[in-house]
Amino acid sequence: MGHNMATWKLLEDMMLELKKKGVSIPANVMEDLRAAKSMIKLSCMENSRGEATQKAEEYLANVEACLINEAQKTLGSETADQWLRRLEEANAEVCEEKTEESKFVTGVPRDQKWIRVEPIKNLSTERIQQIAKDQNLQIKPQNDGRLIVYGQPNGIKEFLKKMTTEAAKQ
Secondary structure, three states, X not given: OHHHHHHHHXXXXXXXXXXXXXXXXXXXXXXXXXXXXXXXXXXXXXOOOOHHHHHHHHHHHHHHHHHHHHHHHHOOHHHHHHHHHHHHHHHHOOOOOOOOOOOOOOOOOOOOEEEEEOOOOOOOHHHHHHHHHHOOOXXXXXXXXXXXXXEOHHHHHHHHHHHHHHHXXX
């Protein structure tokens, strides 16, 4: 996601600069930029490197082509070349920023509460699952080793109390 998000931000800045110069940006280019951001976020949430990433790159390429063309017409070749160099750098850089954690969890009914739990030395995955089962809660493992525990609000409260007690014992 790193280079795509950096490229997206750079294209957004370029679009704003062109607008300040009085250039009218076509609606489809604006829509492509928005769609690219959505696809980038989707590819991060799903940890997919497939379709969403590919689609984001297509949208970004469309926006880039239009903006560079407009920059050449309006601001000159030198400015357009500078923008191209900046885009090249954005594509080359490896972004080390941690991706924003999703606040949306798929598969949890809307009427239920959920928490994300990370197993620790004192509380293994098996023990967390047992405590959750005792409270009639459901568990959904995640790719990163953490667990989504969900169910009725009172069950979540009791689960947290038991988890805290167990962690404090050891």
